[in-house]
Amino acid sequence: MANPRRAISLQIPTQTPPFPTAAASSSSSLPSSLLHFLKRPASFPFLLFLFLLLTWISLRFHQPAPSTSLQRPIVAHDPQANLVRYPAALHPTPIAADGRGWLLDPVAAARDAGLPGGALVCLSLHVGVVQPGGLRGNHRHHTCNETFVIWGAKTKFRLENADVKDKGYGEAIIAADEVAVVASTRSTAHALINMDVRPTFFLGCQDTPINPNSSNTDYKVWKDL
Ligand SMILES: *[C@@H]1O[C@H](CO)[C@@H](O)[C@H](O)[C@H]1NC(C)=O
Numbered sequence: 001m002a003n004p005r006r007a008i009s010l011q012i013p014t015q016t017p018p019f020p021t022a023a024a025s026s027s028s029s030l031p032s033s034l035l036h037f038l039k040r041p042a043s044f045p046f047l048l049f050l051f052l053l054l055t056w057i058s059l060r061f062h063q064p065a066p067s068t069s070l071q072r073p074i075v076a077h078d079p080q081a082n083l084v085r086y087p088a089a090l091h092p093t094p095i096a097a098d099g100r101g102w103l104l105d106p107v108a109a110a111r112d113a114g115l116p117g118g119a120l121v122c123l124s125l126h127v128g129v130v131q132p133g134g135l136r137g138n139h140r141h142h143t144c145n146e147t148f149v150i151w152g153a154k155t156k157f158r159l160e161n162a163d164v165k166d167k168g169y170g171e172a173i174i175a176a177d178e179v180a181v182v183a184s185t186r187s188t189a190h191a192l193i194n195m196d197v198r199p200t201f202f203l204g205c206q207d208t209p210i211n212p213n214s215s216n217t218d219y220k221v222w223k224d225l
């Protein structure tokens with residue numbers, strides 16, 4: 001323990017002389033009295049202060065670095081529910097370029113996230129809310145593909161999926177601080193369930209301007225919802 005300490009105390013005096021020397025060689029117009037002052041041991045506290053000041057400035061300058069690394073895009077995929085979740089409040093992410101908040105094009109977001117089967121055009125749009133404990137959907141449209149955006153509360157999304165053994169559906173939980181994009185291809189049942197104490201908001205983009213009725217839509221698909 002004694003050796004490193006001695007090494008540190010030796011390092012400071014050996015490091016300080018190059019300062020005035022470098023200053024003297026780079027700018028010969030400096031007043032010689034200042035140069036003499038810097039060469040004297042009495043200048044050590046001044047140089048130390050300067051060093052601490054520069055350290056403080058550099059630490060202040062580097063402060064944003066840790067918060068930037070915390071703001072890395074965190075994109076969560078739920079392939080069984082054909083859903084992707086983004087953090088709503090962070091940036092930069094694929095849906096938020098800066099601190100103003102998120103903004104997305106449902107069709108482009110689904111495509112960019114690699115979600116197959118969604119609407120490629122929005123010929124019919126629905127924007128709505130699901131109150132706490134409420135359920136929307138639980139139906140199967142046969143004449144349109146649909147892309148959803150869901151946010152605002154802890155919400156369960158269920159999507160019919162024959163690849164999921166036994167259940168026949170995939171599910172994802174969207175957290176209150178997340179934005180989800182979902183693609184539901186035609187003839188695929190879907191349901192949204194608000195599991196929170198605050199409202200869930202959603203947008204549904206359909207590629208056919210259907211007026212849902214019993215001939216193009218199956219209702220109450222899942223009995224457990
Ligand atoms: C739905 O998507 C499929 C491809 O996944 C496409 O062939 C079809 O034209 C789309 N629209 C409707 C209304 O089925």
Ligand SMILES: *[C@@H]1O[C@H](CO)[C@@H](O)[C@H](O)[C@H]1NC(C)=O
Nearest residue numbers: 143210211212213214215216
């Ligand atoms: C249901 O809607 C379709 C259009 O999507 C329409 O052609 C049909 O007549 C409607 N059927 C009933 C029973 O209302």
